[in-house]
Each structure stands twice: as structure tokens, then as C-alpha cells.
Amino acid sequence: MIKINENYKKLQASYLFSDIAKRVAAFQKENPDKEVIKMGIGDVTLPLADVCLKAFHKGVDDLADKATFKGYGPEQGYDFLRSAIAEHDFQSRGADISADEVFVSDGAKCDTGNFQELFSSDAVIAVPDPVYPVYVDTNVMAGRSGDFVNGRYSRFIYLDSTESNNYVPDLPKEKADVIYLCFPNNPTGATATKEQLKKWVDYAKENRSLILFDAAYECFIRNPELPKSIFEIPGADEVAVEFRSFSKTAGFTGVRCGFTVVPKKCKVYDADGNPASLHAMWNRRHTTKFNGASYPVQCAAAACYTPEGQAQIKEKTDYYLGNAALIKKAIVDLGYSCTGGDNSPYVWVNTKTDSWAFFDRLLHECGIVCTPGSGFGSCGQGYVRFSAFNSRENTQKAMEKLSKLLK
Numbered sequence: 001m002i003k004i005n006e007n008y009k010k011l012q013a014s015y016l017f018s019d020i021a022k023r024v025a026a027f028q029k030e031n032p033d034k035e036v037i038k039m040g041i042g043d044v045t046l047p048l049a050d051v052c053l054k055a056f057h058k059g060v061d062d063l064a065d066k067a068t069f070k071g072y073g074p075e076q077g078y079d080f081l082r083s084a085i086a087e088h089d090f091q092s093r094g095a096d097i098s099a100d101e102v103f104v105s106d107g108a109k110c111d112t113g114n115f116q117e118l119f120s121s122d123a124v125i126a127v128p129d130p131v132y133p134v135y136v137d138t139n140v141m142a143g144r145s146g147d148f149v150n151g152r153y154s155r156f157i158y159l160d161s162t163e164s165n166n167y168v169p170d171l172p173k174e175k176a177d178v179i180y181l182c183f184p185n186n187p188t189g190a191t192a193t194k195e196q197l198k199k200w201v202d203y204a205k206e207n208r209s210l211i212l213f214d215a216a217y218e219c220f221i222r223n224p225e226l227p228k229s230i231f232e233i234p235g236a237d238e239v240a241v242e243f244r245s246f247s248k249t250a251g252f253t254g255v256r257c258g259f260t261v262v263p264k265k266c267k268v269y270d271a272d273g274n275p276a277s278l279h280a281m282w283n284r285r286h287t288t289k290f291n292g293a294s295y296p297v298q299c300a301a302a303a304c305y306t307p308e309g310q311a312q313i314k315e316k317t318d319y320y321l322g323n324a325a326l327i328k329k330a331i332v333d334l335g336y337s338c339t340g341g342d343n344s345p346y347v348w349v350n351t352k353t354d355s356w357a358f359f360d361r362l363l364h365e366c367g368i369v370c371t372p373g374s375g376f377g378s379c380g381q382g383y384v385r386f387s388a389f390n391s392r393e394n395t396q397k398a399m400e401k402l403s404k405l406l407k
């Protein structure tokens, strides 16, 4: 008899964004004439930057010529991309990361979800609340969660991120083995300073824990004081891994490309407490289960690091930040408190009511889709998230409708 992985029974309902999509589809079926403006899932709307598109085409053309054809590439990514990443994203900011510490993949969701495979099944996991659901669900699937009691899994440490700590969680009293952090944060849009990240690095060193740092939204940081990478904190390369994505940076949500940085200095431990190489382990996992991102995709990603690429992708992220500013202004003018939106494409709003009730009201009364904060964890109850990934026209229209409804 084939038996299932019982841990799957502990997962809560469906994946948040599938749940929202179902409700929106049902609304559209009942109201085919009503316009719906989607500000829920953070999916880009602008086309690829011209320079990426040209490199993408050239990559495809290379495959059409015997002299430049490529079969399987290196699982870790082509050196032209790994070197560009190491130089532009890390070395230029004083972070000592080398090309061979960069593992190119088909996106940060897969990497953040897969990375936990490297840890023991009894590892103690700390997750922010609210949280990007992938960190939670993949650890539930792996059997690290314990039971779901009163809205929380019994074996996780929850790092509350609330108005009172400016959505940057305090250090836990307990010892966590693995700590997920995400800045600029999904879903709150909050950012963390170097001093705040240093506290986490010190905690990880003291407790021999590992930080899994999700920096998928770093390209929205405009405040020059804020770190874009955890590796800007001295010593972080001994205790942290970083996930990055071209999805929001360069509009690759449909193209698929991301990368994970695993420093060689980063140590984990075997059951006897002997140090092991996390870099070697991830390399082993990656080469066993992944055959490399496609060559044309990596050509397109590398084009982001040319001077034209940098200018073109900044123009697009500036555009989304312009939308975020509009959302934030409308919300504040209505007398609601919110965070995010300055160095982030997400605006996190305190609705002063139940998250799903607010979601339903917005959907049914003005055709606006947001994301209910309670779907990201119990600290998200009462909040909703607005995504700035939309056209300026739609954002303006949505905020006019919202202002009319809530005034």
C-alpha cells in the first residue's frame, strides 16, 4: 500500500494565492461586466527591459548555430552570469562574495522552498509572522511543524512583526536553528537597518544557527543607508544564505530566474557537532535535482548588469514605486495607518477590521483585489496588503474607488 506523507494533512487549506484566485474567479463569473483591478499577488505588469529582450533573443539565436549551440549548461549557472552577480550585487557593496558562491536557479520561490531539505527533521525553525507562506508550508511538508493549534504550528518559533516593533522582529528568547528573514519584507514592505540585521547575525553566531535571508525585493530600496544584502553585515557570511530573484527586479516572473548565495565560510553541523560545509551540501543537492536555468534566460538575466540594463530596470522599479506612493497617499488620506511602499512595492494597511471581510468588501463593492493579511499569519489579522505591480492608470482608478468607498 502506498502511504502518503502525513505531514501534508497538516497544511492549512490551499496556498494563499490560489485561494484568492478562486474567490476572484467566482466573483468574475457572477459579475462578468464588472471591472476587476488586481492588487493582490505581486506579479509584474511591465514588459521586459529592452536590453534583456535583446539578450534573450541573442541567446535563442546562439542555439540555432552549431558554433554557439549549448546543451546542458553548468547546474550552478554560467560563469558570465555568476561573475556579474558577484561583482555587481555584492562586491560593489563591500560584500566579499565570489562567483562560485552563487547558484543560479529558476527562481527564489523554489530555492526558499527547497533549501530546508539540507536540515535535520528536528531542526527548530523560526519564521516571521506575518510571513511569505512558502517558508512555513515547506517546513510543514518536511515534518518540522508539530500540530496546528490555535492558528499556529506548535514546533515553530514565531517572530512577531507588528506596529510596535516597526515590523522588524525582536530576537527570540528560545534557540532557533534556522531563521527566515525577508527584507524589504513580504508582506509588510518593512525594511531593516544594518544595526537590526547585525543583531540577528550576532544571535546566529552565538546559537550556531543559520539565517535564510530572502532579498527578493532589494531592488526597491532607494534609501542609501539601508543594506540590500545581509552580506553587507560583517561576519554574515559565516551564518547566512541569501535568496535573490530577477522576478521583481527585471520582470522575470514568467521568465523564471533567481539565485542563492551560499558562502563557503558558512558552517552547519552534523549530529556529533562537527562542522560541515553548507556550500558543498547545496552544491550536491543542486547538481542532483536541477539541470540549470536555460541559457537564453541566463543571457537575459546577465543583461541586467550592463549599464543600459541597470538604467532600464531602475526605470521600471521606479514606476512601481510611483504606484506604491499613490496607494500610500490614498490610504493615509483616508486615515488608515500603513507601512511599506517607500522601499518596497507592498503597502501593508491596518484595516481596523477582519482581513477577509475587508478583502470581500473591496472585491464586491469596487472590484479591487488585495491580499488579506491573515493569510500571512495571525499577526496579519486585521491587515491587507496592496501590491503596486500594476499600471499607473489602474492604480489611480483603484485608489479613487477605494477613497469613495471608505470616505
Ligand code: MLT
Pocket (backbone or CB within 6 Å): 040, 041, 042, 043, 109, 186
Ligand atoms: C507575492 O505576491 O507575495 C509574491 O508574488 C509571491 C511570490 O513571489 O511567489
